[in-house]
Structures are given as structure tokens and as C-alpha cells.
Amino acid sequence: MKEEYIIKQLNSLKNIEPGADYAASSKLKLLYETPQKPRRVFLLSQSLSTTLSIGLAIVLFVFIGLGSASNIFRNPLSPTFTGVNQELTSEAGKLSDTIDIHLEEVRYLTDVTTNPLVRANIQNVEENNSTDEEIDDLLDEAFNL
Amino acid sequence: MVEGEQNLVKQAKKGDSEAFGLLYEHYLPKIYRFILIKVGHKEQAEDITHLTFLRAWENVSRYQYRGYSFSSWLYRIARNAVIDHYRKNTVQISIEDVSPEALGIDNSLIESIDTKIKWEELFGAIQTLKDVEQDVLIMRFVEDLTHQEVAEAVDKTEGAVKVIQHRALKKLKENLK
Numbered sequence: 001m002k003e004e005y006i007i008k009q010l011n012s013l014k015n016i017e018p019g020a021d022y023a024a025s026s027k028l029k030l031l032y033e034t035p036q037k038p039r040r041v042f043l044l045s046q047s048l049s050t051t052l053s054i055g056l057a058i059v060l061f062v063f064i065g066l067g068s069a070s071n072i073f074r075n076p077l078s079p080t081f082t083g084v085n086q087e088l089t090s091e092a093g094k095l096s097d098t099i100d101i102h103l104e105e106v107r108y109l110t111d112v113t114t115n116p117l118v119r120a121n122i123q124n125v126e127e128n129n130s131t132d133e134e135i136d137d138l139l140d141e142a143f144n145l
Numbered sequence: 146m147v148e149g150e151q152n153l154v155k156q157a158k159k160g161d162s163e164a165f166g167l168l169y170e171h172y173l174p175k176i177y178r179f180i181l182i183k184v185g186h187k188e189q190a191e192d193i194t195h196l197t198f199l200r201a202w203e204n205v206s207r208y209q210y211r212g213y214s215f216s217s218w219l220y221r222i223a224r225n226a227v228i229d230h231y232r233k234n235t236v237q238i239s240i241e242d243v244s245p246e247a248l249g250i251d252n253s254l255i256e257s258i259d260t261k262i263k264w265e266e267l268f269g270a271i272q273t274l275k276d277v278e279q280d281v282l283i284m285r286f287v288e289d290l291t292h293q294e295v296a297e298a299v300d301k302t303e304g305a306v307k308v309i310q311h312r313a314l315k316k317l318k319e320n321l322k
Contacts, residue, residue, distance in 0.1 A: 006318060010267070010286035010287055012264075016174075017177075017178075018174060031165065031166055
């Protein structure tokens with residue numbers, strides 16, 4: 001039996017068609033009775049997740065931006081004193097951190113009238129005056145350069 | 146390919162049921178034939194065909210032309226639906242099951258007893274081939290797909306498809322002797 005003959009036989013199967021009733025009822029069920037929700041939910045969830053991703057990215061950039069800006073304001077010396085002794089610069093940086101801690105304590109201490117615990121802490125703050133003097137000396141030294 | 150197919154697919158992706166309906170009408174006979182020849186049972190073929198188009202309709206929004214034409218994408222879904230059907234059901238097909246009457250083939254198409262016998266033999270012989278061999282022969286010689294379209298549908302290279310086609314025809318020739 002030749003291959004061409006077999007191919008011809010296969011070609012003849014093209015005449016097979018689905019029943020008209022089946023085709024009509026299947027189409028009806030498919031397009032008009034199948035719930036649309038899964039597709040819409042997919043599209044909706046896609047748009048929601050895209051919106052959330054963009055929103056999170058924007059918030060992140062804002063935080064990075066704010067962080068950079070606050071860093072510049074906290075360390076005014078670093079962009080202007082290019083010839084400053086490296087050791088002095090790092091010590092000034094450490095001291096600025098200490099200043100921040102003290103500022104936090106000051107904010108805490110302003111709440112003296114309502115919080116009895118704050119009053120107890122005032123004594124501790126006053127005992128650390130020696131550190132403040134050291135800070136003043138180093139700052140004077142830095143400004144005089 | 147149906148006229149304006151790209152546009153219809155684009156509309157269907159947006160949820161246009163009329164557009165998908167036109168695609169359905171064009172591809173239903175092809176997909177149905179493909180599945181009927183593979184499973185050899187009319188009711189099962191109708192169920193699997195419906196399932197194929199249901200999956201296509203539910204996932205059309207995700208379809209993107211990444212080297213697969215829309216028809217190849219449909220045939221892929223059909224192949225997977227047939228595989229799932231075989232996994233769930235142990236199917237044993239006897240020669241009576243693949244008679245044109247059992248397959249629901251219109252008697253007017255069977256011009257003579259000779260043709261009827263040939264179709265029964267042909268169906269029986271096709272059933273003895275491997276799945277991918279059946280797929281290639283049906284897509285190439287019943288549905289007139291190109292080697293490239295068949296390759297996309299069965300996830301093989303064009304070269305592999307040609308080799309499979311050659312082997313399948315050789316086996317059919319031996320089975321029909």
C-alpha cells in the first residue's frame with residue numbers, strides 16, 4: 001500500500017463535522033452561561049497588584065528621599081569641610097549622634113508635668129553634664145579650623 | 146486562520162464574547178475532528194471539545210503570541226485535555242466503537258461499503274499509533290497544518306515533526322496491509 005494512498009484516506013476524514021445541535025448548545029453554554037468572574041477577578045487582581053506595587057515603590061522613594069535630606073541637615077560639616085582632619089571629622093560625626101540622643105531626652109523631659117517617671121529621670125540627665133562640656137570643647141575646636 | 150484573526154483574538158482577550166464566538170465557530174470542526182479521531186468515541190469527543198474551548202475562553206486573556214499561533218495554542222489545549230481524559234478514564238476501544246455510525250459520522254458521507262470498511266480500518270490503525278504520532282498525522286493530513294504549526298502544537302522542532310510523520314506513515318502502512 002502506497003503512502004500517497006494512506007494520505008488520501010487521511011484527507012477524506014476532513015468531512016467529519018460535529019452535529020449542528022451540539023455546536024449550538026456548546027457555544028451557548030460556553031459564552032453565555034460560563035461565569036465570567038474568574039477572568040475578571042484575574043484582571044482585577046492584576047490591576048490591583050500593579051497599583052500596589054507602584055504605590056509601594058513611590059512610598060519607598062519618598063522615604064529614601066526624606067532620609068537623604070535629613071542626613072544632609074544633620075551633617076552640615078561633611079559637605080563643606082573638605083580639608084578637615086579625618087579623625088576630627090569622624091569624632092564630630094559620633095558626637096552628632098550623641099546630640100541626637102540628648103535631643104530625644106529633652107523631648108522626653110518636656111513631659112515633666114504628666115509623667116512621674118520622667119521626673120525620676122531628670123536626676124540622671126543632670127549627672128551627665130560632663131559629657132556636654134566635652135561636646136562643647138570639640139565643637140569649638142572644629143569651628144576654629 | 147480565520148479572516149481578521151489577530152483582531153478577533155485581541156477583542157476576545159478583552160472579554161468580547163462575540164469575537165471569541167467567531168473563533169469558536171471557525172475552529173470547532175477542526176478541534177472536534179482532532180479529538181474524535183484520537184478518542185474514537187462521539188460523546189467523549191463532544192465533552193472534551195467543550196472542555197477545550199472552555200479552557201481557551203477562560204485563559205484567552207493570558208494568550209500572547211510568543212511563537213505560537215492561535216490555532217497551535219488551541220491544539221495544545223486539546224492535546225492536554227485528551228491526555229487528562231485518558232488519565233481519568235481507562236479507555237479501551239474496540240473496532241465496533243470506531244465504526245462511522247458509532248462515531249456519529251453522517252451516512253451520506255460514506256459513499257460505499259468499501260469506503261465504510263476503509264474508514265473503520267483506518268480509525269483502528271490510527272489508534273495503534275503513539276499519541277504524538279496520531280497528533281502529527283491528524284494535524285498534517287486531516288487538518289492541513291504546516292510542519293511549523295504542528296511543531297508549535299506538539300512542542301517539538303520541525304525536524305522532529307518530519308521524522309515522527311515519516312515513522313507514523315510507515316507504521317500505518319504496515320497496520321493496513
